[in-house]
Amino acid sequence: MSLKHLGLIGAATMLASATFAxxxxxxxxxxxxxxxxxxxxxxxxxxxxxxxxxxxxxxxxVVDLAKALDDIRNGVALPDKAVAITFDDAYRNIYQNGFPILKEHGFPFTVFINTQPIEQKNRSFLTWDQIKEMTQSGGVFANHTVSHPYMARMEEGESHGQWKARMEKEVADVEAALEEHLGTSPKMLAYPYGESNQEIRTLLTDQGIVGFGQQSGVVSKDSNFADLPRFPAAGNYAKLSTLKTKLNSMPMPLEKVEAGGDFAGEMPVSLTLSFKDGQYRLKDLACYVSGQGKAALNWLDDTTVVAAAEKPFGVGRGRINCTMPNRAGSQYYWFSNVWIRAGEDQRYVSQKN
Incomplete structure (x- = not known):
């Protein structure tokens, strides 16, 4: 075989690898x-x-979460059909009922732990010995704060400075506990209840900690690494049929997102999405408002759309989920945005972040 043919085969192999990366x-x-x-x-x-x-x-x-995120940020290809598994809270039933299954498959996983019930030896939560055992079989343990607070809320009578100091301690004490008991921290934190604000996200970024929310979506290099999406897979979302769609999802090809901040008010929310250049099935884009059904779509130009809720959200968290099939119709692009509608007595730090 000639060198020319070998070169063509090598190029084709590289192209195939790039295609499936x-x-x-x-x-x-x-x-x-x-x-x-x-x-x-x-x-x-x-x-x-x-x-x-x-x-x-x-x-x-199934990949190690921390390494996969580093690879994405550094432009290193993940294996085809890569997925990561996470748990929030340090429940003992993860060890009792989940860990044997994970170990059987050899799957790595990450547990975001709140350390207060562990230190209090609460029987419903993990022990440090169990945590250490799990680290020997692919378990990684990360930050979920000490006491699982609503991080964006002040306590009654608390000043802004006192709130910020309390949040810094909630984060720092878990980092210290991970270092003390496990010798290392992966520098990742899942926000309790999925709630944060810009100050909290900046606090994490300044410390080199990756943050995770509870909005649906797929992580890419364009994601906000202070508020990464995950797909809930329990409760109403535990059906394997719906999970298959999420596992086969891709990040929405967005150039820009405008959501008006973290908080919803007395008016219905809207989401402005600007798409990257490319051939997409934009006419098949569909957005859904939690508790309201389909959002109204208003195309401002060929690549910019406003998805609007019909009614204001009630108190709590509300979201707009958007999906769009790819050109082949074999996968879906996915994006979700979450807002907080604050109650009068909930003392959120800012409703304008």
Whole structure:
């Protein structure tokens, strides 16, 4: 075979590798693995096994979260069908019911722990010995604050400075505990209840800590690494049929997003999406408002659309989820934005961030 032919084969191999290299990451979010805990944040051990068995049978590559995020930021390709597994809170049923299944498959995973119940030896939460055992089989443990507070809220009578000092301590004490008990911290934090504000996100960024919310979506190099998305996979989202769609999702090809800040008010929210140059099925874009159904779409030009809610959100968290099929119709682009509608007595630090 000639050198020319060898060169062509090598180029084709490189092209194929580039074609199948993945530069984005869907992340699954779990809490309880139990049939006796609140359904909204739980799935049964049988359901969890079904999820993990499917990942194995469908040849997904379950990756270490921290390394995968570093690779994405540095332009290093992930394996095809890469996915990461996370848990919020340090529930003991993760060790009892989830860990044996993960260990059987050899899947790495990350648990975001709140340390107060661990230090108090609460029987419903992990012990440090269990945590250390799990680290020997692919477990990574990261920050979920000490006491699991609403991080963007002040306590009654608290000044802004006191609130900020309290949040700094909530973060720093867990980092110190991870270093003390495990010898290292992956520098990742999941916001309790998925809530943060710009000050909190800046606090994390200044310390080199990656932040995670609870909005749906897929991580790419264009994501906000102070507020990364994850797909909830428990409760109403535990069905394998819907999970398959999320696992097959890609990041929405957005140039710019305008959401008007973290907080919703008395008027309906809207979301302005500007798409990158490319061939997309923009006419098939669909956005859904939590509790309201489809959002109204108003195209400002060929690549910019405003997705608007019909009614104001009630107190709490509300979102707009947008999806769009790719050109082949085989995968969906996915994006979600969350707003907080503050109650009068909830003392959020700022409703204008």
């Amino acid at each position: 993945q530069d984005y990451l869907p992340i699954l979010q779990y809490h309880h693995v139990s049939a006796s805990t609140p359904r909204s944040t739980s799935l049964s051990p049988e359901e969890f096994k079904e999820h993990m068995d499917y990942l194995a049978e469908a040849n997904f590559n």
